[in-house]
Amino acid sequence: MFEIVEKEYFSEHVVKLVVKAPLIARSRRAGHFVIVRAGEGGERIPLTIADADIERGTITLVIQAIGVSTKKICALNVGESLTDVVGPLGQATHIEKVGTVVCCGGGVGVAPLLPIIKAMKEAGNKVISILAARTADLIILEQQVAEYSDELIIMTDDGSKGQKGLVTLGVENVINREKVDLVVAIGPAVMMKFVALTTKKYEIPTMVSLNTIMVDGTGMCGACRVTVDGKTKFVCIDGPEFDAHKVDFDEMIMRLKAYN
């Protein structure tokens, strides 16, 4: 059992949980995820490790309540436990000094983006972060992102905060303004697809972290498969990060709807 030691609401449907998992805290790096199960009978679902504290032996998860399992998990309180937490899984993010990095986060995608922003900054990059959401209330982790970014741009669909417009507009504005060496985008599949299409026009290397449906997270089932560069890849062991310009997003979006 993995005890919850801290809980915070980022917005009505987005919860941060700090969970005791000392072995995972010790091994994890930016980009890794865990598979979590709440309660006997619970489904195994993947969640990114947003942060970890080796000394306290904890990992931080940020969860958006969208369906059965995520609602169950978000309803858990301090002192209660997750039944299973397995990880760290997936390949860690490749962090390197490349120059200027634009980091785009949409929805809860901001949570997995944060450790990458941190690591990119620590590696000596200039980091410009773009947070996007439908409306002001849904922007999460603004302070933490600002702390590690050279510049923070906020985009909302309805203009209730920052600039009005989609994340792609924000990206394009930066690209037109200065030289960008790498774009990292994490968020809903549709958002990543359009960021990829935008940066493709400018031929700027772009990395995305894919959130496919998973079961085991260790390469055993193939539920997470996507087509990358014409070949089938398993997101849980080959990813979750891939070259955005090679991912077949339409197929991925179609597969995400399997159980809807």
Added chain:
Amino acid sequence: MNQDTNRDSQWREELRNSLTAKQRTSIPRVVMPQLNPQYRITCNHEVNQGLSPVQAVLEATRCLDCPDPQCIHGCPVSINIPSFIKNIERGETLIAAAVLKQTSALPAVCGRVCPQEKQCESRCIYNKMKKQPVAIGYLERFAADFERENIKINHLEPKKETVACNGINIAVVGSGPAGLSFAGDMIKRGYNVTVYEALHEIGGVLKYGIPEFRLPNSVVEAEIDGLRAEGVKFIKDCVVGKTISYDQLHEMGYKGIFVASGAGLPRFMGIPGENFVGIMSSNEYLTRINLMGAGQSGEDTPVLKGNCVAVVGGGNTAMDSVRTALRQGAKRAMIVYRRSLDEMPARVEEVHHAQEEGVEFMTLSNPVEYLADENGRVRAMKVQRMELGEPDASGRRSPMPIEGAIEEIAVDLVIVSVGVSPNPLIPNSIPQLEVSHRGTIVVNEESMKSTLPDLYAGGDIVRGGATVILAMGDGRRAAVAMHKALSEHSL
């Protein structure tokens, strides 16, 4: 024990002489009582009901207690077959179970899932007489089940051979049959044994793969409880190579490591449309249903249901998937296999059971493409008809496409069951480890020792896809070798 297993002991001689060979061979082979096919596809109950004591004794009577029993050579772990069978015949079923336990850690499992017709039973002297072999598997299951029930009914503690702990720590990676049998053998030798398992349940394929209607979880659970009672520690939710590394295992004081991580990586065929919704690996399908309980009340995991289900492949995994699909309510459930019925690698009994249950066998057929509706859900498969050509190097006649013979079949769920590759997680996380081009860990065949001094491996990670009993045999041999190496070391 000697008296019980010695062929020359008095009781055994008397029993042998109590009937003539002619009397014994004139008894017909027992028929396993089984659930009616119409009923059994509506539920998950075990199909084979097990022999009654009367049936078991009669079947045991058939065994001729041969002076040079060939059946033993057909068993990968060399179970003393006539000894356990004669103990059943004389009514000492618990002793029979003890004979089994001398060489097999999981007889209740093997009695159910071994391909006996290719192993022990294929060597039985009855085959030479053109008669059906002694039902060794059924009898094995009978003795093991009898013992388990006896423990349960009489509230006995599972038998514990108390051995002084030698204080040496041993780690096992993976809790399938290879890992379990290794753990059982090492705990009996006095080691401190800890089994690490990536999933949230112990048992490997026995739990997540083989369905309840063939191998009830309670049978597997009882064996695991037995190991727990003997002192084996199980740690779930721990992926070695990810949660803890090989180096960390050393830091934690483990002096020997046995890797039994299985062949968990499903293969796909790489044909157009294979990633459409509604096409999945048998591992995914069976894991959702067997491990996650998909479709049962109180379980959150979803699974796709199909009316017209095609399962591609001809092995045990394919049979399990297609029979599961029937139980999930499929109107039409088909096996699509590129060779003929004769070449199917699945256990013969499973093929028979599938036929009784109404599974259609579309043999000499190979899928070449999938078609989907506008939402990307599979709606049909294109199948290439095949014919058998000349025998290849392996002696099997290889299937060749018949030109132009392509047919479209309506399907709404496809389970791809064309094999698995070794799980690359461990090999990838230990760069010094020698791995074959197929991704299996390279070991010495006798000792199961890898190219690293303290790392042994066995089961599917060494063999690719194999069988439960072979995996267990590997665990057993690795235990012998590791014990020897560690004892010599400490002398």
